[in-house]
Amino acid sequence: MSPEARLKALCEAEPGSWLAFSEDESHVVAHGKTYDEVVDAAEKAGESNPVITRIPNDWSERVFGC
Amino acid sequence: MLKLQCKVWPTAARPHPAFPNEQYHWAPIINVRVVHKHSPPTKSIECWVDSGSHVCLFHASVCHSLGIKRVEDGIKEEFGGIFRDPHRPVYFHKVKIIVVSEQFETMAGFSWDLGVTGILGRRGFFQNFVTTIDSSGNPPHVELQKISSH
Numbered sequence: 697m698s699p700e701a702r703l704k705a706l707c708e709a710e711p712g713s714w715l716a717f718s719e720d721e722s723h724v725v726a727h728g729k730t731y732d733e734v735v736d737a738a739e740k741a742g743e744s745n746p747v748i749t750r751i752p753n754d755w756s757e758r759v760f761g762c
Numbered sequence: 763m764l765k766l767q768c769k770v771w772p773t774a775a776r777p778h779p780a781f782p783n784e785q786y787h788w789a790p791i792i793n794v795r796v797v798h799k800h801s802p803p804t805k806s807i808e809c810w811v812d813s814g815s816h817v818c819l820f821h822a823s824v825c826h827s828l829g830i831k832r833v834e835d836g837i838k839e840e841f842g843g844i845f846r847d848p849h850r851p852v853y854f855h856k857v858k859i860i861v862v863s864e865q866f867e868t869m870a871g872f873s874w875d876l877g878v879t880g881i882l883g884r885r886g887f888f889q890n891f892v893t894t895i896d897s898s899g900n901p902p903h904v905e906l907q908k909i910s911s912h
Contacts, residue, residue, distance in 0.1 A: 699770040699901075703786045707772055714823070716805075731823040735805055747793055749808040750821055752877040755774050 697722050709751040716746035764862050764906040766792045768895070769808065788902045790895050794880070796820065796870070797858040798828035807879045811893060811904055815883030818859065818870040819852065824879075825872055830855055833872045841873070850875040859886065864908050866890040 697705075697717070705724045709715050714734035716726040725743040728734030731750075738746035768788040778784050790811040795803040804824055822833045830836075836853030852871035859866055859882075868886030887893075892907040 699786060702770045703772055706770075719806075731804075731807075731821070732826055735827065738805075745805065747806045747808060748804075748879065750823070750877070750879040755772050 706751065711751055711753045713751050715749050715751060716743065718743055719745040721747055766904045768902040768904060790904045792904055795860040796824065796828065798830055798855060801829040803860060804828065809880035809882050810878060812881045812883055813888060815881045816885055817883045818868055818881060818886045819876055820870055820872050820880040821876045822872040822874045836872060861906065
């Protein structure tokens with residue numbers, strides 16, 4: 697997946713949702729409201745080894761420190 | 763040595779006012795899987811390598827698949843910093859984190875308030891890997907050298 701395609705997939709996903717990419721991360725296979733939902737949807741789409749990411753509620757920059 | 767490609771992450775504003783030619787940046791995001799007790803591993807989940815975090819953190823949505831029925835049964839700590847609101851609860855459970863062919867055990871925090879899937883922090887992750895972000899190439903890479911324990 698090109699950087700531009702990944703950027704498009706991330707930005708078009710619903711905030712706070714979950715996104716599943718194919719195992720080789722070449723394309724999006726499923727969306728879901730929760731981790732379990734997106735895994736189920738990915739498996740129904742034929743992808744048993746998806747790569748899962750959560751879409752933040754917004755894209756504001758965070759400094760991850762704690 | 764594990765060499766993992768960084769991943770694209772959107773900038774906050776597009777175009778970014780300080781970096782008007784950039785629509786995204788390369789972030790140290792890697793795929794890991796998580797195991798709790800005898801649960802099957804999670805699917806590969808994208809996590810941020812973050813030396814600013816003293817622990818590893820995961821979104822609580824993955825708990826069900828790990829067999830953790832109530833995330834609140836973990837050891838509670840209140841966190842600021844990464845969350846929009848200060849003092850948000852994080853619940854710690856012992857997990858095993860799998861990075862490609864390597865794995866380690868740690869107490870990791872789970873939170874419903876985490877904006878991303880997971881964060882790999884100093885306790886657990888950086889204790890086990892000498893970590894380098896090599897931005898000399900395009901795309902940049904995260905290089906992980908497992909620390910051998912004696």
